Amino acid sequence: MNTLDSFRLDHTRALITGASRGIGRAVALAFAQAGAQLALSARSEQALKATAEQVAALGASAVLVPGDLAVPDEPGWVVDEAARLLGGLDVVVHNAGILPSLPDGTPLLTPLQLLPQQAWDEVLAVNLNATAALCRHAHRHLATSAASAASAASGEARGTTRDTASLVLMSSLAGVIGTPMMEAYAASKAAQISLARSLAVGWARQGIRVNALCPGWTRTDMTAFAHTNGPLSDWLLAHVPLGRWADPEEVAAAALFLASPAAGYLTGQALLLDGGVSVPDGGLSGIPKPPSPFGPA
Ligand SMILES: NC(=O)c1ccc[n+]([C@@H]2O[C@H](COP(=O)([O-])OP(=O)(O)OC[C@H]3O[C@@H](n4cnc5c(N)ncnc54)[C@H](OP(=O)(O)O)[C@@H]3O)[C@@H](O)[C@H]2O)c1
Numbered sequence: 596m597n598t599l600d601s602f603r604l605d606h607t608r609a610l611i612t613g614a615s616r617g618i619g620r621a622v623a624l625a626f627a628q629a630g631a632q633l634a635l636s637a638r639s640e641q642a643l644k645a646t647a648e649q650v651a652a653l654g655a656s657a658v659l660v661p662g663d664l665a666v667p668d669e670p671g672w673v674v675d676e677a678a679r680l681l682g683g684l685d686v687v688v689h690n691a692g693i694l695p696s697l698p699d700g701t702p703l704l705t706p707l708q709l710l711p712q713q714a715w716d717e718v719l720a721v722n723l724n725a726t727a728a729l730c731r732h733a734h735r736h737l738a739t740s741a742a743s744a745a746s747a748a749s750g751e752a753r754g755t756t757r758d759t760a761s762l763v764l765m766s767s768l769a770g771v772i773g774t775p776m777m778e779a780y781a782a783s784k785a786a787q788i789s790l791a792r793s794l795a796v797g798w799a800r801q802g803i804r805v806n807a808l809c810p811g812w813t814r815t816d817m818t819a820f821a822h823t824n825g826p827l828s829d830w831l832l833a834h835v836p837l838g839r840w841a842d843p844e845e846v847a848a849a850a851l852f853l854a855s856p857a858a859g860y861l862t863g864q865a866l867l868l869d870g871g872v873s874v875p876d877g878g879l880s881g882i883p884k885p886p887s888p889f890g891p892a
Pocket residue numbers: 612613614615616617618619636637638639640642662663664665690691692693721765766767768769809810811812813814815816817818
């Protein structure tokens with residue numbers, strides 16, 4: 596396969612959760628450009644329709660599978676309905692996720708000792724329990740896809756083709772580094788990385804690759820509390836060697852790589868896309884670090 600062609604997703608049926616805005620919408624548009632047939636999920640059907648219109652403008656098609664992943668039976672329904680509408684699933688990008696928040700939607704950034712149990716439960720319900728349920732239901736469809744790809748690759752034994760099914764879990768830098776005041780979120784994101792590793796090993800011989808993608812600070816609604824607050828944004832960026840926010844399109848490009856045959860030999864990895872935050876510099880970079888606007892932890 597031509598190297599550039601290996602980044603394409605022609606004839607690939609892909610479910611993307613959290614596709615109504617932010618990173619998920621950017622993933623949908625990148626996959627549309629790469630030729631995928633899409634199923635888009637999130638709670639807001641109206642916003643999903645807007646994403647689908649942008650997908651259509653790129654010459655691709657999308658079906659909508661609205662659902663609230665915090666409701667116990669919804670992740671399974673979303674996966675099975677997406678597979679029904681697309682005639683199967685070759686790729687799943689599970690991207691929907693939340694920070695703890697107040698009833699008005701404002702992020703609740705507070706140390707664990709002050710975080711109400713209900714806020715912990717809400718975050719874990721979406722970021723971890725729904726992830727597990729979604730993976731559990733996706734397995735059957737991805738295994739079917741991989742088996743038919745292997746039998747179509749005449750003469751090749753299963754596991755020798757690059758044409759694997761792929762599951763990408765949208766984790767976070769927060770799942771890798773210490774993240775005070777976001778402990779529930781960070782723990783849920785670390786669990787997604789662990790799940791990706793375990794599933795990658797367990798499902799490898801079934802032709803299913805599983806990876807976690809771990810973005811750093813990315814400019815979306817989720818991080819508006821920070822990128823619209825000059826002093827807070829400046830302080831955060833002082834800890835980012837590349838010195839800027841990531842754009843959702845940059846995260847989408849990495850998701851496309853992980854989902855595509857270009858990453859055919861890559862499984863069980865947590866890909867850090869963080870502008871260098873996770874690289875210890877021992878203070879040698881010389882980048883000045885202003886005092887925390889939150890004060891000492
Ligand atoms: N932005 C960052 O800096 C950053 C960094 C690292 C990792 N991430 C991860 O990247 C993913 C996307 O983040 P983002 O920044 O694009 O966030 P965002 O702009 O807040 O978008 C979140 C997406 O998840 C959906 N969603 C939220 N709760 C849901 C639920 N209960 N059921 C179904 N869908 C739900 C939202 O759609 P509806 O509201 O319509 O349901 C929306 O499409 C998340 O998993 C996040 O943890 C983000």
